[in-house]
Amino acid sequence: MHIDAATRLEGDHGAPLALSDFIVGQRVKVKGDLQADGSILAEKVKLDDDDDFEVEFKGLIESIDPGASSMVVGGWQVATNAFTRFEGEHDAPLVFGDFSVGQFVEVKGILQSDGSILAKKIELEDDEREHDFELEFKGLIESIDVANSSMVVAGRQVLTNESTRFEGDDHLPLTFADFSVGQRVEVEGILQPDGSVLASKVELDDDLDDDEIEAEFKGLIESIDAANGTMVVAGHQVLTDAFTRFEGDNHLPLAFEDFSVGQFVEVEGVLQPDGTILAAKIEIKDHPLPEGSSNVQSLGTINSIDLAGDSFKVNGVLVSIGDATFLEDLFGVSLTLEDLRIGDFVNVTGDLQADGSVHSTTTSMVDQFFASPQAPENEVLGGIWTLY
Numbered sequence: 001m002h003i004d005a006a007t008r009l010e011g012d013h014g015a016p017l018a019l020s021d022f023i024v025g026q027r028v029k030v031k032g033d034l035q036a037d038g039s040i041l042a043e044k045v046k047l048d049d050d051d052d053f054e055v056e057f058k059g060l061i062e063s064i065d066p067g068a069s070s071m072v073v074g075g076w077q078v079a080t081n082a083f084t085r086f087e088g089e090h091d092a093p094l095v096f097g098d099f100s101v102g103q104f105v106e107v108k109g110i111l112q113s114d115g116s117i118l119a120k121k122i123e124l125e126d127d128e129r130e131h132d133f134e135l136e137f138k139g140l141i142e143s144i145d146v147a148n149s150s151m152v153v154a155g156r157q158v159l160t161n162e163s164t165r166f167e168g169d170d171h172l173p174l175t176f177a178d179f180s181v182g183q184r185v186e187v188e189g190i191l192q193p194d195g196s197v198l199a200s201k202v203e204l205d206d207d208l209d210d211d212e213i214e215a216e217f218k219g220l221i222e223s224i225d226a227a228n229g230t231m232v233v234a235g236h237q238v239l240t241d242a243f244t245r246f247e248g249d250n251h252l253p254l255a256f257e258d259f260s261v262g263q264f265v266e267v268e269g270v271l272q273p274d275g276t277i278l279a280a281k282i283e284i285k286d287h288p289l290p291e292g293s294s295n296v297q298s299l300g301t302i303n304s305i306d307l308a309g310d311s312f313k314v315n316g317v318l319v320s321i322g323d324a325t326f327l328e329d330l331f332g333v334s335l336t337l338e339d340l341r342i343g344d345f346v347n348v349t350g351d352l353q354a355d356g357s358v359h360s361t362t363t364s365m366v367d368q369f370f371a372s373p374q375a376p377e378n379e380v381l382g383g384i385w386t387l388y
Contacts, residue, residue: 001030003042010046017047033301035343037275055117055135055191058106058125061099069096073107077116084109087123094124111135115195135197138186138205141179149176150196153187157196164189167203174204182243215277218266218285219316221259229256233267234316235303237276244269247283254284302344307337311357318357319348329365 003009009017022028022045032042059074069080086094099105099122109119139154149160160166166174179185179202189199219234229240240246246254259265264286269279300315311320321327327335340346340363350360 001032001040001042001045002035003045007032007042008044010044012047014046022047035301037343054108054120055111056106056108058104061101061103061105064099064101066097071099073105073122076107078107078109078119078122079112079116080119080122084119085121087121089124091123099124111191135191136186136188138184141181141183141185144179144181146177151179151202153185156187158187158189158202159192159196159198160202161198164199165201167201169204171203179204215271216266216268217315218264221261221263221265222316224259224261226257231259231282233265233282235313236267238267238269238282239272239276239278240282241278244279245281247281249284251283259284300346300348302340302342302346305337305340305342310337312337312340314346314348319350319363320357320359321363322359325350325360326362327364328362335365 003019009019009021011017011021026047029046030040030042031044032040035041057074057076059076062072062075064071071078071080080096084096086096086098088094088098104125106121106123106125107117107119108121108123109117112118137154137156139156142152142155144151151158151160160176164176166176166178168174168178184205186201186203186205187197187199188201188203189197191197217234217236219236222232222235224231231238231240240256244256246256246258248254248258259282263284266281266283266285267277267279268281268283269277272278300317303313303316305312309320310322311318313319321337327337327339329335329339344365347364348358348360349362349364350358352358
């Protein structure tokens with residue numbers, strides 16, 4: 001993730017922040033543009049408190065470890081840190097040392113991989129003895145045990161019984177047998193002492209995971225690998241799987257083999273760690289440069305440059321230049337092809353050729369923050385690993 005002078009840094013309620021206000025481990029949401037090297041130039045970075053495994057429960061404090069700033073509440077190990085809020089009656093601020101064994105408290109926090117809870121808030125409560133531990137999260141079904149009516153979702157054992165509700169799109173009633181490995185679901189239920197979840201509801205969920213980087217962009221299909229079900233679109237390697245939807249005009253269902261090199265498509269998917277994109281949907285679109293236009297114009301990011309061939313690609317479209325082509329920077333100063341860089345945002349004016357390429361008459365550098373690029377726009381939600 002890169003930022004520059006135009007990047008907006010925000011906290012709660014849009015409050016402006018500086019880079020120094022962020023620390024490793026904080027959860028943030030990033031919106032920006034995918035670069036040719038797979039990195040993202042951030043338009044906005046915002047602190048985000050949403051977590052898939054946020055839990056809330058009440059119980060008695062059974063023991064306290066002042067040295068580790070932790071306690072056991074209702075049988076659960078609760079850890080605290082510098083960001084934990086401690087409150088008493090009427091939200092009066094407290095400190096860890098104000099709590100004692102036997103007090104009844106409400107805990108809000110994040111379930112950790114070892115089964116402990118990292119508390120965001122611990123609040124003194126009246127002793128209501130409400131010990132149910134409600135949990136809500138999303139994930140892929142990794143395995144299904146039909147005999148025991150259970151499944152593993154996002155690495156967690158999910159139990160069901162006669163009271164569990166199963167739902168599809170628009171809350172359509174389903175049965176346990178309607179679910180299969182690989183589907184994305186949302187689970188609501190009660191955390192059990194052994195770490196499993198007794199589900200009150202299991203619902204099919206089409207939303208992408210919060211920690212995934214969603215990518216959406218358009219471009220020409222440059223090559224197709226039918227054997228591996230992949231293609232290159234606008235310079236990006238696009239993967240498909242059994243869950244990828246292929247569509248034509250008016251959302252007509254298609255198959256992978258219905259696509260061919262040269263078609264203009266829109267890709268929606270998830271950016272992978274290696275820079276490829278796993279497509280959720282690939283849809284044929286009208287080409288933005290209609291044949292017969294004598295003077296076409298296109299805004300976009302340079303994907304590649306061929307100095308020997310006097311050409312470059314913008315959003316996957318081949319742009320050639322000649323002796324009469326005028327190249328200029330943001331201030332109208334003349335440039336050469338050698339001055340252009342991959343990732344530059346440009347405005348290309350020229351003539352559409354029979355093969356779908358463009359012969360440029362003028363190519364101008366453009367400030368991408370005051371234009372409408374076709375480069376993939378992405379939203380990222382996750383923890384900060386490093387600051388540099």
